[in-house]
Amino acid sequence: MPPWIEIILRTLSAIIFLFIVTKILGKRQLSELSLFEYITGITIGNLAASLSIDLDGRWYQGVASLAVWTLVAMGIEYITLKSKRLRNVLDGKSTILIKNGDILEENLGKERITVDELMEQLRYKNIFSLSDVDTAILEQNGTLNVLLKKENQPLTPKMLGMTVEKELFPEVVISDGYIMEDTLTSIGLSKSWLQSELKKRRLQEKDIFLAQVTSSGSLYIDLYQDKIHPVHVDAGEKNLLYTLLNKCEADLALMQLSTKDPKEKEIYKQSAKQLQREIKNLKPYLK
Structure with a gap:
């Protein structure tokens, strides 16, 4: 051979x-x-x-x-x-590098990590100030996980006492022009429903590169011809959302004034500040 x-x-x-x-x-x-x-x-x-x-x-x-x-x-x-x-022994243990806002120099030395390398890893997480960090843990695989201090964590509906509906996992229902019937069945939808949605848009399966049922139950479609159909939000809806966010901020300020408990006052105060920051960040998109 x-x-x-x-x-x-x-x-x-x-x-x-x-x-x-x-x-x-x-x-x-x-x-x-x-x-x-x-x-x-x-x-x-x-x-x-x-x-x-x-x-x-x-x-x-x-x-x-x-x-x-x-x-x-x-x-x-x-x-x-x-x-x-x-x-x-084989995988190693996680190592705490920052605890309660303080850098543990001994653990940095054990892991042979310099302060410059620590700051670089924090910047990868979009954290530029050590004062924002409560805890940082170096995992066995070398990944740095960071817990921000309470006042620096993103605002969530739970902090505002709001309940939100459970969000569904988005599923791809058409890929490369083929309907994925098993996926449709698993999310409680049928092929006839999907075909009726396509008919409303005057589309056929073969025209579609990818279609996905979003977490809200709507259908997102990307065509082979790259005809992009962005989701347009009505200006009135933007203004309404901006008004509601400002109303929430005002309500938090009112609750802060009305309560006599110092702890509750501080909670309302911090929540109002966080919401104010989020409104400031969202303002260019809502006005």
Whole structure:
């Protein structure tokens, strides 16, 4: 057999084997990797590459080595699921870098992170002032998660004592011109409903690149011809929303004045300030 044909066959076999190994080891190999998973991925990739081009070696020896690495990786993953102690050794532990607004210099030293690197990671989170941070935790995979101080957290309906309806998960119902009937059934809709919606817009399935039922139950459509149909919000609705937000701010200020409890006064005061900031940010879009 000519060498170039053997290389092609070995390479195709290695690709198939790597695909099988990746499926066996699971999706964690494709996402954030632990140290051992990182080493395993590099080693298996190198073994597969050597198996493809090393014509002097016997192919079954390379396959045996790949199989051993795969079995060891599977065994260690199983053990780490059962043993917290071994999981801490292999994957490591999360490290608190900022606690109650104070930087823990000792933990920074343990993780070999400089203040400049810490500030860089905070800027990635759109945080430019340390005074805004309550807690920062360095996870096992190197990601920095940050908890802002209460007064710097985004305003939520719960803070205003408002109840909101449960939001549905948006689902794609047409992809590449084909209706996804299983998805329609799972969200309680039918193919006839979808076709009637398309008929209203004088469209056919084949015209549509992607259609999605949004969380509000409306239908978003993107055509193959890239005819974009943006959702237009009526100016009157914008003004109404702006007025309602200002009314909420005024109500919070009124509640602050009417209550005698100092704690409640402070809560209303902080809520009014947060809402005022949000209104300021939204004003260019609502006026």
